[in-house]
Amino acid sequence: xxxxxxxxxxxxxxxxxxxxxxxxxxxxxxxxxxxxxxxxxxxxxxxxxxxxxxxxxxxxxxxxxxxxxxxxxxxxxxxxxxxxxxxxxxxxxxxxxxxxxxxxxxxxxxxxxxxxxxxxxxxxxxxxxxxxxxxxxxxxxxxxxxxxxxxxxxxxxxxxxxxxxxxxxxxxxxxxxxxxxxxxxxxxxxxxxxxxxxxxxxxx
Amino acid sequence: xxxxxxxxxxxxxxxxxxxxxxxxxxxxxxxxxxxxxxxxxxxxxxxxxxxxxxxxxxxxxxxxxxxxxxxxxxxxxxxxxxxxxxxxxxxxxxxxxxxxxxxxxxxxxxxxxxxxxxxxxxxxxxxxxxxxxxxxxxxxxxxxxxxxxxxxxxxxxxxxxxxxxxxxxxxxxxxxxxxxxxxxxxxxxxxxxxxxxxxxxxxxxxxxxxxxxxxxxxxxxxxxxxxxxxxxxxxxxxxxxxxxxxxxxxxxxxxxxxxxxxxxxxxxxxxxxxxxxxxxxxxxxxxxxxxxxxxxxxxxxxxxxxxxxxxxxxxxxxxxxxxxxxxxxxxxxxxxxxxxxxxxxxxxxxxxxxxxxxxxxxxxxxxxxxxxxxxxxxxxxxxxxxxxxxxxxxxxxxxxxxxxxxxxxxxxxxxxxxxxxxxx
Numbered sequence: 001x002x003x004x005x006x007x008x009x010x011x012x013x014x015x016x017x018x019x020x021x022x023x024x025x026x027x028x029x030x031x032x033x034x035x036x037x038x039x040x041x042x043x044x045x046x047x048x049x050x051x052x053x054x055x056x057x058x059x060x061x062x063x064x065x066x067x068x069x070x071x072x073x074x075x076x077x078x079x080x081x082x083x084x085x086x087x088x089x090x091x092x093x094x095x096x097x098x099x100x101x102x103x104x105x106x107x108x109x110x111x112x113x114x115x116x117x118x119x120x121x122x123x124x125x126x127x128x129x130x131x132x133x134x135x136x137x138x139x140x141x142x143x144x145x146x147x148x149x150x151x152x153x154x155x156x157x158x159x160x161x162x163x164x165x166x167x168x169x170x171x172x173x174x175x176x177x178x179x180x181x182x183x184x185x186x187x188x189x190x191x192x193x194x195x196x197x198x199x200x201x202x203x204x
Numbered sequence: 205x206x207x208x209x210x211x212x213x214x215x216x217x218x219x220x221x222x223x224x225x226x227x228x229x230x231x232x233x234x235x236x237x238x239x240x241x242x243x244x245x246x247x248x249x250x251x252x253x254x255x256x257x258x259x260x261x262x263x264x265x266x267x268x269x270x271x272x273x274x275x276x277x278x279x280x281x282x283x284x285x286x287x288x289x290x291x292x293x294x295x296x297x298x299x300x301x302x303x304x305x306x307x308x309x310x311x312x313x314x315x316x317x318x319x320x321x322x323x324x325x326x327x328x329x330x331x332x333x334x335x336x337x338x339x340x341x342x343x344x345x346x347x348x349x350x351x352x353x354x355x356x357x358x359x360x361x362x363x364x365x366x367x368x369x370x371x372x373x374x375x376x377x378x379x380x381x382x383x384x385x386x387x388x389x390x391x392x393x394x395x396x397x398x399x400x401x402x403x404x405x406x407x408x409x410x411x412x413x414x415x416x417x418x419x420x421x422x423x424x425x426x427x428x429x430x431x432x433x434x435x436x437x438x439x440x441x442x443x444x445x446x447x448x449x450x451x452x453x454x455x456x457x458x459x460x461x462x463x464x465x466x467x468x469x470x471x472x473x474x475x476x477x478x479x480x481x482x483x484x485x486x487x488x489x490x491x492x493x494x495x496x497x498x499x500x501x502x503x504x505x506x507x508x509x510x511x512x513x514x515x516x517x518x519x520x521x522x523x524x525x526x527x528x529x530x531x532x533x534x535x536x537x538x539x540x541x542x543x544x545x546x547x548x549x550x551x552x553x554x555x556x557x558x559x560x561x562x563x564x565x566x567x568x569x570x571x572x573x574x575x576x577x578x579x580x581x582x583x584x585x586x587x588x589x590x591x592x593x594x595x596x597x598x599x600x601x602x603x604x605x606x607x608x609x610x611x612x613x614x615x616x617x618x619x620x621x622x623x624x625x626x627x628x
Contacts, residue, residue, distance in 0.1 A: 034460070036497045040548070041526030041540030042410075047548050054543060086410060086526060088461035 013063035025099040026092035033057045039083035049073040053093045069109040074101040075117035119146040132180030210297030213622040216391035221249020223596025223611040224397035230615035232280040241287040246349040255430040272350045292573035296591025301389040307382035309356035314377040316352045323372035333427045337434035392622035395614045396583045400562040400597040403458045410527040417442040419556045429482045441554045448554035455496040457558035469561035469601040473500045476559045493519045562601045593617045
């Protein structure tokens with residue numbers, strides 16, 4: 001993915017669609033979409049998406065960059081892959097939605113304070129890159145406090161009962177965080193990957 | 205007519221549906237010898253299984269009857285039923301076909317009186333009605349069978365029931381000892397008119413075709429509407445036998461879909477509109493919902509579409525349903541997104557009809573020779589040595605009238621091939 005997508009100069013600007021076809025993961029197959037609605041109809045939380053994948057793809061074609069990158073559709077995908085399996089045109093809907101979400105973060109559309117799922121994804125990533133594992137307790141804590149200390153405590157208290165039940169059934173622990181053996185090596189790998197990505201972005 | 209080094213001027217036609225019949229007749233009436241080979245016990249193919257067909261919504265019995273009369277009058281056509289091609293050797297002008305004949309166990313002296321069927325007790329699934337009902341083990345393939353001769357099913361051969369069936373025949377037409385046989389046929393050209401099969405709806409897993417009797421296919425709907433079908437022409441909800449109040453017709457069930465048939469079969473949109481018309485003719489209060497991606501009403505039949513579009517009891521929903529699930533009490537629920545309103549629907553129906561596409565018969569078993577096929581299995585022999593042709597749906601998805609055109613063209617090409625005028 002190159003650094004930024006073209007910002008439309010008029011209401012319907014095809015340059016954004018072309019950029020998505022070429023740069024977004026799975027975007028090349030998106031051109032095959034025939035607007036049948038199988039994806040949005042297959043989605044287990046389709047009624048909680050503002051547009052759903054089918055309409056979002058049409059909006060991309062219409063060059064509605066602003067509306068696409070601020071939509072909740074790209075964040076609410078739960079990666080169940082129902083749509084990918086059923087899509088008659090074999091469009092990898094899930095990949096496209098996730099990569100659009102990454103684009104939205106990169107281009108500053110998805111503010112951590114506004115997109116709930118973006119904040120959760122950040123907490124998840126924080127744990128994964130730090131220890132090579134996700135630690136349920138710390139990911140949850142990080143996510144709860146991402147909107148401020150007061151709000152974090154409120155959320156924690158509201159879910160106290162569930163947390164205690166999880167501890168009791170050993171679904172959540174209170175000791176040191178789980179981690180992989182070579183966290184140093186993992187971080188070196190991730191740093192290298194980041195460097196390679198940056199190099200690609202700078203067109204080298 | 206000069207032979208120009210061709211050792212045979214006979215035209216072999218493989219497949220006795222409307223295309224094979226047409227090719228055989230056109231070539232024979234132009235003065236050429238034709239051998240027509242049909243796998244099943246009767247000619248007529250898929251057309252015989254339709255209730256009514258386009259463009260004029262006639263009953264196919266009429267068209268088939270005319271063709272059967274033409275065959276009977278023409279000495280140049282030799283028809284073999286229950287015949288399959290096991291092997292093909294040679295080239296244009298000098299093909300040798302090895303033809304295998306399955307035992308019918310009924311001789312030509314059969315008068316189709318039906319005494320054998322009365323004596324039979326065992327039943328077998330009725331292939332003519334796509335297994336929707338059962339047949340006696342001694343049966344006539346259907347009312348419009350050609351030849352008009354019974355068949356004894358292999359299930360009763362070698363049983364006391366078989367002997368009783370034989371004894372019931374006043375004309376001694378039953379031969380329980382008949383074995384499979386084969387013969388060699390010389391031909392100068394071969395026309396493949398092997399037709400199609402409905403796409404297996406069970407493979408479209410989100411539609412749960414196998415889990416609800418009320419989810420049927422479009423070809424089964426033709427049988428439900430036909431007077432000689434399992435319900436004697438009354439369209440009834442299979443699970444209850446009651447008239448349906450709400451029916452969903454689902455277009456592109458496994459068509460235009462890379463996971464199933466990637467192409468459009470062209471006929472299904474109008475076929476489903478025909479089904480809507482059947483329903484509206486039979487029931488004044490029935491409501492029909494047609495779920496579609498795009499309506500592709502080809503040919504000169506736009507008026508048929510427009511007329512139905514004006515029917516307030518036929519609703520058009522632009523959406524490919526994501527799933528069809530048997531709900532409480534087994535009522536099928538059609539689920540998906542209405543792409544015009546963005547509404548997520550979950551609608552119960554008494555009956556759901558899946559418009560499955562046409563899959564070339566080569567999907568079930570490859571032809572007995574290496575005949576050129578496209579990526580979907582349709583036979584496209586153009587560019588070979590000129591001795592092979594394909595006709596009708598064997599060459600691509602076509603309706604009946606287009607199949608007849610294709611078959612007539614194949615007859616001309618075959619005549620050119622056996623008269624030494626073909627351009628390879």
